[in-house]
Amino acid sequence: MARSFTSQDLVALPRLTAAESVVLATELITVADAREKQLKPKRLPEAIGRSRGRLVAAVAALEALTRPQGGDPVETRTKPKADRLLDNAWSGTFDWLGGWCKLPPERNPGLDEAKELFKLLFPDGLSFTRLPYKLEWKESKARLDAIRGARHDRTFKKLGGEGFLAHLEEAHEAYGRALHITAPKPESAPTGDVRAAFLATLAALRDYATRVAAHADPDVPGSEAVSAALLAPLAAWESRPAGSNGGATDVPEAPAAPSAPSMEAPPEPEEEPLADPA
Known part of the structure; x- marks a missing residue:
């Protein structure tokens, strides 16, 4: 089998998850941007610059697929929190409307409407708020539909409860x-x-x-220093212990670099890898 000496064969990366690869790539890009400003002329060698551009594009694509989805906070509210919000809205309405029903007629000209509305909404008290989530939603919707259907929104207004009705509708x-x-x-x-x-x-x-490693040339002053500086984040990266997921997403870790086919002649002493995997 013919030997292969591509970067994919020669460079052994540290153990990485998708999230960690984004962090490492961003560190390398940041160092490259800062170092470029110190060079004269202020640009990286062409081969390194093109490679950095490919790295920028690759990490941007990965970030776009792994970043949390944004959107309306209401849409992303968790079920338990939304359930508590709706339960509290109905409980508050129960207490408010029940208070009106306890007033004598001379203190509450809308007593009949209040009692009718209370009977419509709470024939079994607040027991419907303890139903499974989707059944509670159905019961809540039925009550809100009944309010509009019987025009009891006017009762809410008459009793000064527009805020309660608005909160019910928003929570629902x-x-x-x-x-x-x-x-x-x-x-x-x-x-x-x-x-x-x-x-x-x-x-x-x-x-x-x-x-970057290929840029280092002992006969070119400064090239080795530039190469070492650009690869510093990779050299300093500390891998997680084997078996630890580090809280990362369910994406495979960096596969080990494939080993090159063995030579027929006795092998020479092994060279140090371009990047320390430790």
Whole structure:
């Protein structure tokens, strides 16, 4: 089998997850940007500059697939929090409306409407708020529909409870979205895409390390110092213990660099790798 001496064969990267590869690549890019400003002329050697550009593109693609999805905070509210919000909204309305129902007629001209509304909303008290999430949402919706259908929004207004009704509607809407009943569940990036972007970032890291290491020439003053400075983040990287996931996402770790085919002649002493995997 023919021997291969590409950067993918020669450079052994530290043990990395997708998130860690983003961090390491960003450190290398940051050092390269700072070092470039110190050079005369202020640009990196062409081969290193092109390799850095490929690394920038690769890590940007990986970041785009692994960063948390943004959006409306209501949409991303957790189910328990949304459940508590709705429970509190109905409990508050229960206490408020129950208070009006306890007033004598001379203190509450809208007593009949208040009692009718209370009977409509709470025939079994607040027991519906203890139902499973989706059944509670259904019962909550039925009550809100009944309020509008019987025009009891005017009763809320008459009794000064517009704020309670508005809070009920907002909490119910948040609940439906948190349960993904009224809003679709956000789609996550396909795992295959993340893996491909991760492997592309690892390849770009190896390519960059090879280009920078190749720049060091003992006959060119300063080249070795530049090479060492550019690779400092890689040389200083501390790998996690084997078996530790470091809180990373479920993306495969950096595969070990394939070993080159053995030579027929007795092997020479092994050279140090371009990047210390420790």
